[in-house]
Amino acid sequence: MKPGTRLKSAACDTEVMVIRCADGTIECGGVPMGEAKPAEAAPLAADHSNGTLMGKRYVDADNTYELLCVKPGKGSLSVDGVALVTKDAKPLPASD
Amino acid sequence: MNIALLLEMAADAAGDRTALVCDGKRWTYAELLDAARGAFELIQESGVEYVALLDESSEAAVIALFGAALAGVPYCPLNYRLADEDLSALLGRISPALVVGDEERVERIAGNQGHTVFSRSMFTMKAQESFPAAEEREYDPGEGIAVQLFTSGTTAAPKAAILRHSNLLGYILGTVEFAAADESDAALVVVPPYHIAGISALMSSIYANRKIVMLPNFTPEGWLGLVESERVTNAFVVPTMMTRIIDALDKGTTANVSSLRAVAYGGGKMPLEVIQKALERFPETGFTNAYGLTETSSTIALLGPDDHRAALASDDPKVRARLTSLGQPLPTVELEIRDEDGNVLPAGEAGEIYVRGEQVSGEYKEKSALDAEGWFPTRDAGYMDEDGYLFLSGRADDVIVRGGENMSPGEIEDVVLTHDDIADCCACAIPSVEWGEAVGLAVVLREGAAQPEEDAIKALVKDRLRSSRVPEKIRFVAELPYNEMGKLLRRKVKDVLAD
Numbered sequence: 001m002k003p004g005t006r007l008k009s010a011a012c013d014t015e016v017m018v019i020r021c022a023d024g025t026i027e028c029g030g031v032p033m034g035e036a037k038p039a040e041a042a043p044l045a046a047d048h049s050n051g052t053l054m055g056k057r058y059v060d061a062d063n064t065y066e067l068l069c070v071k072p073g074k075g076s077l078s079v080d081g082v083a084l085v086t087k088d089a090k091p092l093p094a095s096d
Numbered sequence: 097m098n099i100a101l102l103l104e105m106a107a108d109a110a111g112d113r114t115a116l117v118c119d120g121k122r123w124t125y126a127e128l129l130d131a132a133r134g135a136f137e138l139i140q141e142s143g144v145e146y147v148a149l150l151d152e153s154s155e156a157a158v159i160a161l162f163g164a165a166l167a168g169v170p171y172c173p174l175n176y177r178l179a180d181e182d183l184s185a186l187l188g189r190i191s192p193a194l195v196v197g198d199e200e201r202v203e204r205i206a207g208n209q210g211h212t213v214f215s216r217s218m219f220t221m222k223a224q225e226s227f228p229a230a231e232e233r234e235y236d237p238g239e240g241i242a243v244q245l246f247t248s249g250t251t252a253a254p255k256a257a258i259l260r261h262s263n264l265l266g267y268i269l270g271t272v273e274f275a276a277a278d279e280s281d282a283a284l285v286v287v288p289p290y291h292i293a294g295i296s297a298l299m300s301s302i303y304a305n306r307k308i309v310m311l312p313n314f315t316p317e318g319w320l321g322l323v324e325s326e327r328v329t330n331a332f333v334v335p336t337m338m339t340r341i342i343d344a345l346d347k348g349t350t351a352n353v354s355s356l357r358a359v360a361y362g363g364g365k366m367p368l369e370v371i372q373k374a375l376e377r378f379p380e381t382g383f384t385n386a387y388g389l390t391e392t393s394s395t396i397a398l399l400g401p402d403d404h405r406a407a408l409a410s411d412d413p414k415v416r417a418r419l420t421s422l423g424q425p426l427p428t429v430e431l432e433i434r435d436e437d438g439n440v441l442p443a444g445e446a447g448e449i450y451v452r453g454e455q456v457s458g459e460y461k462e463k464s465a466l467d468a469e470g471w472f473p474t475r476d477a478g479y480m481d482e483d484g485y486l487f488l489s490g491r492a493d494d495v496i497v498r499g500g501e502n503m504s505p506g507e508i509e510d511v512v513l514t515h516d517d518i519a520d521c522c523a524c525a526i527p528s529v530e531w532g533e534a535v536g537l538a539v540v541l542r543e544g545a546a547q548p549e550e551d552a553i554k555a556l557v558k559d560r561l562r563s564s565r566v567p568e569k570i571r572f573v574a575e576l577p578y579n580e581m582g583k584l585l586r587r588k589v590k591d592v593l594a595d
Binding site: 004017054055068070089090091092093094095096 | 097098101104105108109237238239262269270271272273274275276283293296297300304306330332358360362382384386388394395398400401426427
């Protein structure tokens with residue numbers, strides 16, 4: 001996997017673009033994400049169903065992973081079972 | 097990572113919202129994306145290596161930018177103000193290209209270069225005509241070059257600066273919050289399309305879902321009129337535009353500008369007097385000074401609205417001086433000041449500005465200017481104060497070296513400009529037998545002011561700085577040469593002073 005890869009959730013409508021990553025498994029709704037959608041949707045894990053928000057960036061604690069949500073869905077994002085959190089950047093004044 | 101993602105996301109989230117207003121015509125995000133996909137078809141069919149724009153700002157700039165991105169072909173907007181000969185040479189460097197704009201001129205000056213040429217209306221019409229569903233097409237993954245911009249080349253042949261998809265996306269994703277704008281927000285874009293600020297303005301506004309209002313030809317009256325009629329909330333201007341807007345207001349032009357929440361400026365040095373007046377004239381507006389270069393995908397440092405108001409209100413000279421500062425580096429870039437040997441300098445010491453980050457390309461078609469660690473030497477000279485505010489003293493090439501002592505023109509100019517009779521000035525190096533270089537000064541007087549004694553100007557510099565900074569030669573001129581972006585053409589002043 002490399003930056004720029006688009007991943008789709010197997011359990012919901014979520015799609016992300018990978019901005020930064022390592023060798024772990026990126027999941028949504030508790031199941032691994034892939035470049036293609038499986039023919040049959042996987043069930044959404046109850047503890048991974050907080051939803052994703054369009055345009056939000058999701059990171060892990062070490063900032064090794066960063067995903068941009070390009071399509072929202074009901075599942076939430078995790079890497080190897082550990083939930084990602086939204087990256088809260090201080091808003092900058094518009095400069096152009 | 098393809099920059100087309102910015103438009104795709106906007107069209108996904110707010111397809112029916114007005115994205116762009118130009119010459120009275122309105123475009124939604126969905127319509128712009130459809131047209132960009134149509135442009136992809138045209139680009140593919142023509143088998144070109146570049147997409148060029150030889151035109152003023154219009155919807156065609158957006159469609160060409162993103163159409164080229166989808167096709168994986170660099171978008172290269174050209175400066176239509178260039179002389180035929182220079183423009184022909186640039187067109188020759190990007191042949192074969194799909195050129196949008198002035199058909200007659202391309203035919204005349206580059207007819208034998210193998211370009212495919214469309215007028216603006218033909219291009220937009222054909223791009224809208226028909227396009228297959230997105231899933232039937234394989235769009236470019238965006239691993240290459242998104243934009244190629246020719247530098248203005250005031251000293252040598254124009255260089256082809258390259259911005260990759262990753263640079264531009266790094267900038268936008270790092271600085272703009274997706275869909276952060278209200279539906280009533282509108283950004284007035286008046287920078288020409290061939291300038292980096294003209295390109296970043298389109299991408300920033302589209303990603304923020306902020307309506308773009310285009311003004312292809314700047315006049316202060318036209319600008320103020322659009323602010324009122326489109327209820328513009330955000331705008332970017334170059335310093336000369338701000339000067340002219342204030343002049344027009346001073347001379348009695350009126351407009352309801354109550355919607356104007358934020359004005360950013362950059363592209364050249366903003367005179368202290370102009371920004372002070374602007375703050376007074378627009379008391380409810382937040383001002384942002386943006387510092388950036390083509391090679392850095394636009395802004396790398398900014399002075400925000402709160403800093404402006406704090407500086408204006410302060411009695412502390414150090415805080416007040418920040419009105420002329422470039423502000424602080426973006427959190428997403430690293431910035432250092434280095435001396436000629438590459439050593440990092442502490443606060444307060446002037447040297448060359450180096451910058452590093454995802455948005456920093458520092459790359460030309462011919463070669464990369466980045467050092468081994470990825471730092472880009474901007475060739476801008478400046479220093480940082482103890483609180484991390486960046487001050488620009490000029491281009492590194494403009495530094496005057498008098499008997500081994502480095503002097504920045506900006507420092508001398510700031511002092512000279514405190515003289516009541518002087519409206520504008522430019523300090524630059526003149527040849528000196530004794531010192532190698534010495535300080536020359538071109539001075540523009542205020543309207544109606546009597547010419548001051550040369551000794552009075554020299555004394556002013558000597559008292560405030562030191563004797564080595566005192567200009568050896570002073571010329572009074574009617575005006576200083578600026579380019580259309582408000583950049584002072586120091587080389588030309590140098591020539592005048594060398595005579």
